[in-house]
Amino acid sequence: MKKMNNRWQSVLLSLALFGLAACTGDFEDINRNPNQVTDDQMDALNYKTGTKFKALQSLVIPVQEHMYQFNESLSGGPFGGYIGATVDTWQTKFETYNPSADWRKWPFANVITETYTPYKGIVNGTEDEVAIAFARLLRVAIMHRVTDSYGPIPYSKLESNESVYVEYDSQEAVYTKMFEELDEAIEILGRNTTLPAEAWSRYDGVYYGNIAQWLKYANSLKLRMAMRLSYVKSDVARAKAAEAIAGGVIEANADNAAMHAAENRTTLIYNDWGDHRVGADILCYMNGYKDPRMEKMFLANDVGDYVGIRIGIDVTSKSQAMSKYSNMIVASDTPYLWFNAAEATFLHAEYELRWGSAETAKTLYEQAVRLSFEERGASGADAYLVDATKKPAPYTDPLGNYSASARSEITVPWETATDGSDTEAVQERNLERIIVQKWIAIFPLGVEAWSEHRRTGYPKLLPVPTDKSGGSVNVEQGARRLPYPVEEYQQNNANLQAAIQTLGAEQQNGDRSGDVMGTRVWWDCKPYNK
Template sequence: AQLFRIAIMHRMTDTYGPIPYSKVIEDSSESLTVAYDSQETVYMKMFEELDAVIAALHANEQMSAEAFRKSDNVYYGDIKKWIKYANSLKLRIAMRLSYIKPDIAQAKAEEAVTDGVILDNADNAYMHAPENRMALIYNDWGDHRVGADIISYMNGYKDPRRAVMFTQGTWNKKTDYYGMRIGTDPTNKSAMVSTYSNQIVDSKSPYLWMNAAEVTFLRAEGALRGWAMQGDAKDLYETAIRLSFEERGVTGADTYLTDAVSTPQKYTDPMGNYSMQAPASTITIAWEADDTDAVRERNLERIITQKWIAIFPLGIEAWSEYRRTGYPRLLPAVENKSAGTVNVKYGARRIPYPSEEYTENPVHLQEAISMLNGRDNAGTRVWWDVKSLE
């Protein structure tokens, strides 16, 4: 339960910044008007709690899986796999601090890798629910379509994973992978549903929590930064891509890895409304060997871009890593509807607090907003979001 709480609240603090965290547990009255913690306090508390979780799991790792197999729809009672997941979550959380607290980030990341993280697809964290409700949203309601950004990258790379990740759409009798720009204003829903690509998902699909590819990309980034990640950056980067291809059940990883020519495709809107003159990035796939600042930064862009593809559809994680690193480079929203609080080139940096907090918890909310330099808007950067945007 503690592990789940950390995983869930990690998403919450990355979405909002300061959140009620430690005081929620300390308040025995179960009040909904407790004080907020700064995001730094939340992160340090999560590390403390994760270490306690990992220690408790280690103390019981020889327990038979039968003990709670029927209550566990992820690892079916295998505590050793839960240890790998907990350490992988610790690695993910540690990497978030790479620009704001690099010493802590390195120490916690190295601890996680040393103790054992997810290395193979057999240990991927998938939650097998009786029904995947995303199928209802994507297939039955038709309320979502795949974004232009990931389609443009994967089209440009001729990525074979497209066929198992996305449907094809049709426009003017031409069938292809088509993405929809952020900020598109649908005027004809039925036409858009048939034109733009959809995520391939059904009611029996499991929910992805974390996969070996993401963990290996995290290790690749750590190695690029000079951390002890049990492998060098290039080998880990290439291993991560191979793991993603294996997870998706497609071939061609070796050819893909050596492609030093293909770049993201410029976005052409099949419906002719929101096309762009140039792609958001010109980054290629193949690793560059030179050890200069410019090459290391390009290799970082490769790591994050390929991780972004491999973790689809983990939207909050992808958004957080985009904010932390600036990668992958994304198309600007079609229209800026933020009244000037958001730089459309870089997108929203957080989500404003719910209106209920203004009415139900106003005193503590104002304390939280003061931690955000007095601005509760989507353009305000959270604590760890400090990399230069230029």
């Protein structure tokens, strides 16, 4: 921040001196503070819009440590099988299905409030079509995580209303609107790929002003969202996914989307505070596969083993948990991952598995695994892809309390249907392979991992040992959504009650109802795994 101020002081001093030399008869110019930025100067340097653009980027995957912790480490991460809490005083938490009122507001109210100030500042404050396209794209990137976590959310009414306490849209309506906005942003970005990077590089912490790369990210996000609808609206999913693939998605690690913040503040969460350790689920799969990426992603425990914490327990000793369970590897210069080439390629593989060529799906699946190995700097992808002997390992708790058998027997190599084989069963096993490998490849994107687990039933995760839901969650199937914050009941109750009715009306194949963590959102409609 100090470096930014010094740069601006130099720019402003030059501008002030130029103004005095040109016209010393203007009383306002003579008496203006030479360090004060005028509106014209800020417009010329793209400052007003650029800072709002940067603010929106910081919310896609939150860079503020507390918001990140609530959205990823405490909710999405545990529900996606990635992360478990070590704090022995946390008796009310998301992963045991009884979050406290002050925790519940973070993934909803705090995200919405912080998003719409910079978003409205751009769409109402400039006629620059690229700036508006960025704002639309980033709103979708932020808010699709919110609707995936809750179901119905305020969306269409927020853009034109000063209050955040407005009517909710159904999740189907939110997705419909988001696709419209994505298509608009993609069309505009596609017309501006030759725009010099300098126009946005000062404020762009992802692609440094490279519009062609932003276009690939926008299409990749569209592909992700399209496949989310594969069970609830397969025709829409297929059409939108085909459009995204044809438009050009991320295919190389050089085009991965990641936010390069001045400092990765998750080092506080994982390294300094030690509030979390890697979940048992992902390490059971990777240990079973003898996955070479493991040592690139995680740290061994105090005796040199890679072992995770069972998610959904009440820890008795934080210091013991910190030493006995593996931590993730993260440094202050680690970028915040948004979207990698492996994810886009796995999504494309699933598209082919469902609606295209099984042979092409196999090729894309193997390519995606290789992309993930390349991204992590691991070797041995070819051997990994053909080893049909290794399966996910059972969980052995180093503290002896929560050991469990493996939940899946899925192997890594692609399976080809033969004459007389059950082709549907083979296809389902290959789907499991795609999702399991994508799950490993996109770590630590907890909200996305949780969403894909709910959509497909994969990966198969260990049930929580400590269920404090009071029966509102099917423990075998885990949390299906987050409960709305208490503030919505207090400040927006009429609209909230209508949203809860919509949530129930949209649900299919559910065995819980109401504003509870066991209710299924609109797109979460595949029959549960047997």
